[in-house]
Amino acid sequence: MSIIEIKNLTKIYDGSGFEVKAVNGINLSFEKGEFAAIVGPSGSGKTTLLNMLGGLDHPTSGEVIVDGQNIWKLKSRKLTDFRLYNIGFVFQAYNLIPVLTAKENVEFIMHLQGRSKKERDSRTRELMQAVGLEERMNSRPSKLSGGQQQRVAVARALASKPKFILADEPTANLDSKSTETLLDIMEHLNKEEDITFIFSTHDARVVKKARRVITIEDGKVKSDEVR
Amino acid sequence: MNYSKIAWRNLWRNKKRSLITISSVFFGVLFSISLTSLQEGSFANMIDNIVNFYSGYIQIQDKEYMENNTINHSFVPPSFFLKKISENKTISNFSKRLQIFALASSGDESQGVMITGIEPEKENSLSGLSKWVIQGKFLEQGDKGILLGNLLAEKLNVEIGDSIIIIGPGYHGISSAGLFPVKGLLSFPMMELNKMAIYLELENCQQLFSADNRVTNIIINLPDYTHLERVKSELQMDVPDELTVLSWEEMNEEITQFIDGKRYSAVIFKGILFMIIGFGILGTVIMLIAERKRELGVMNALGMKKHRITSVLFLELLFTGLTGVLFSVAVTFPVILHFLKNPIPIGGEMGVAFQDMGFEPVIEFSGQGWVFYKPAITVFILTVIISIYIVYAIKRLKTVDALRT
Numbered sequence A: 001m002s003i004i005e006i007k008n009l010t011k012i013y014d015g016s017g018f019e020v021k022a023v024n025g026i027n028l029s030f031e032k033g034e035f036a037a038i039v040g041p042s043g044s045g046k047t048t049l050l051n052m053l054g055g056l057d058h059p060t061s062g063e064v065i066v067d068g069q070n071i072w073k074l075k076s077r078k079l080t081d082f083r084l085y086n087i088g089f090v091f092q093a094y095n096l097i098p099v100l101t102a103k104e105n106v107e108f109i110m111h112l113q114g115r116s117k118k119e120r121d122s123r124t125r126e127l128m129q130a131v132g133l134e135e136r137m138n139s140r141p142s143k144l145s146g147g148q149q150q151r152v153a154v155a156r157a158l159a160s161k162p163k164f165i166l167a168d169e170p171t172a173n174l175d176s177k178s179t180e181t182l183l184d185i186m187e188h189l190n191k192e193e194d195i196t197f198i199f200s201t202h203d204a205r206v207v208k209k210a211r212r213v214i215t216i217e218d219g220k221v222k223s224d225e226v227r
Numbered sequence B: 001m002n003y004s005k006i007a008w009r010n011l012w013r014n015k016k017r018s019l020i021t022i023s024s025v026f027f028g029v030l031f032s033i034s035l036t037s038l039q040e041g042s043f044a045n046m047i048d049n050i051v052n053f054y055s056g057y058i059q060i061q062d063k064e065y066m067e068n069n070t071i072n073h074s075f076v077p078p079s080f081f082l083k084k085i086s087e088n089k090t091i092s093n094f095s096k097r098l099q100i101f102a103l104a105s106s107g108d109e110s111q112g113v114m115i116t117g118i119e120p121e122k123e124n125s126l127s128g129l130s131k132w133v134i135q136g137k138f139l140e141q142g143d144k145g146i147l148l149g150n151l152l153a154e155k156l157n158v159e160i161g162d163s164i165i166i167i168g169p170g171y172h173g174i175s176s177a178g179l180f181p182v183k184g185l186l187s188f189p190m191m192e193l194n195k196m197a198i199y200l201e202l203e204n205c206q207q208l209f210s211a212d213n214r215v216t217n218i219i220i221n222l223p224d225y226t227h228l229e230r231v232k233s234e235l236q237m238d239v240p241d242e243l244t245v246l247s248w249e250e251m252n253e254e255i256t257q258f259i260d261g262k263r264y265s266a267v268i269f270k271g272i273l274f275m276i277i278g279f280g281i282l283g284t285v286i287m288l289i290a291e292r293k294r295e296l297g298v299m300n301a302l303g304m305k306k307h308r309i310t311s312v313l314f315l316e317l318l319f320t321g322l323t324g325v326l327f328s329v330a331v332t333f334p335v336i337l338h339f340l341k342n343p344i345p346i347g348g349e350m351g352v353a354f355q356d357m358g359f360e361p362v363i364e365f366s367g368q369g370w371v372f373y374k375p376a377i378t379v380f381i382l383t384v385i386i387s388i389y390i391v392y393a394i395k396r397l398k399t400v401d402a403l404r405t
Helices: A046-055 A077-084 A102-113 A118-128 A147-158 A176-193 A204-208 B005-011 B015-053 B078-085 B120-127 B150-156 B191-196 B202-208 B224-239 B253-291 B295-304 B307-341 B348-356 B369-396 B399-404
Strands: A004-012 A019-031 A035-040 A061-066 A087-090 A163-169 A196-201 A212-217 A220-226 B058-062 B091-104 B109-118 B131-135 B144-151 B163-170 B175-186 B197-201 B217-221 B243-247
Touching: A004 B015, A004 B150, A004 B197, A019 A046, A019 A196, A019 A204, A019 A220, A046 A163, A046 A196, A046 B144, A046 B369, A061 A196, A077 A087, A077 B091, A077 B197, A077 B295, A077 B399, A087 A147, A087 B175, A102 A118, A102 A147, A118 A147, A118 A176, A118 B109, A147 A163, A147 A176, A147 B243, A176 A196, A204 B144, A204 B163, B005 B307, B015 B120, B015 B253, B015 B369, B058 B078, B058 B224, B091 B120, B091 B150, B091 B202, B109 B120, B109 B150, B109 B202, B120 B243, B144 B150, B144 B163, B144 B191, B144 B369, B150 B175, B150 B191, B150 B348, B191 B348, B253 B295, B253 B307, B295 B307, B295 B399, B307 B369
Parallel strands: A035 A196, A035 A212, A087 A163, A163 A196, B109 B197, B144 B175
Antiparallel strands: A004 A019, A004 A061, A212 A220, B058 B217, B058 B243, B091 B109, B091 B163, B091 B217, B131 B175, B144 B197, B163 B175
């Protein structure tokens, strides 16, 4: 049974005197536990699709249905809550909160969810262990390497126990070794916690690991290959 | 981890900028506290001088006396009313006076003087008159001697034991004159009083001016001015029709207007000062929101509601203001405390000018609580006003655009 359904999703940007169809009537669905990569050249609409899927960018038309609910019918506050409880985000530029330590960054989401300190502590420890950064829990992001920061970002994305994780070019700023480590961790967590991962990428190493590869060009799905 | 922690840490992300903003609050509040303390201290000193030396907090007079200060507008205090005054528990003390402008002379010298008939013991507990006696002795009940200002004594060329003649208009136009031995010399901090003050025992004075049992004023003192309005209205309920109850402000309208004028100009000055500080803080807020746009977008993307993001920024703003205020209070409090105990004496021409105006030549400070907390409240109001911009900026924040910055 699919947890995400995308129906005829379209995003049109108004240029000066002309329209740009970033996403053009895409239909897709994702099953629980998928490890999928959305690939395509720059400007093909990958990030726009991911943003609409994550409730960040309003579609011009179409629906994003998660567990039977069209998320774009939700009011702004409800949508924010929806993201908090259902979606984990991993950004290309890590985007950790610089004034918080690695541990606090992971805890941050759970704090917003109102979870108890005990629960936060044990989940944070568990996730930091899973991403191999238990020793760096009290370091601020500025003291971590790019790869380490992205691993913290993955732990943060998982902290809320989301239904799915959206990762926008998560390896774009990482070296080969860090990319390999990160992908291994994500693959492991995908299997262990049965969490759906959807990547936008043009990194061949990510594509290689993905069990489903969706290719987008000019805002349309060109191919959808399940391995 | 709570929002205050994030706000506090954010405050120190850009140390230089935060320190500059905090410094602007610090100097603004420091200046405001010092100015207010100095001004209010001077006003309090001024009021204290007026209240203690001249008017008391409240006076009972004939209704016409304010307009026409003559003995013809004196009155015989009704005993029931005096009883009411003595029974009022808030009134700390009261005393009757008979005041007349007359002429004093000795040998070839003569001088216009202000004669005050007093009840020595009561007057002393009311105005502490005896502490200004520098030579001779203070008056006693039934005393026939007089006290006079030291500069007046110099002018009339008299010493203790010498006599002076007082000539003046008595009650209902009777011409009055008498010879009085000098019992003591007074030296007030106010030059004007030293030049023209003569004190007699009340009955002695009433006899001189043929005004048996008559007084021109009943002076009433209170523990402090906070009781003024209540006691005044209590007395107004019992006061006979021909008499009136006046507060020190009503008797000294010029001084009240002077104080009000100074206070208004200080308010305008401080208003401009805080406006400048406010714009400085606003500039910082605009800058930090622009700098952190992406981070704020990330917070919202992760599920932090906009009102919570606003709260974090508001807390940061509040901490900026509070830190400045706390440092200011920490610096000004001991300094003001020191000057409260050790007022600054004013010497030279300025001191003489103060004395000529009838005021003690010292710079006093005020240590009242509001001197410190009012600027703090002003800074808080400033931060609340500036936070309107935060609400506006965060409301307009488009998460997806913020993530792209």
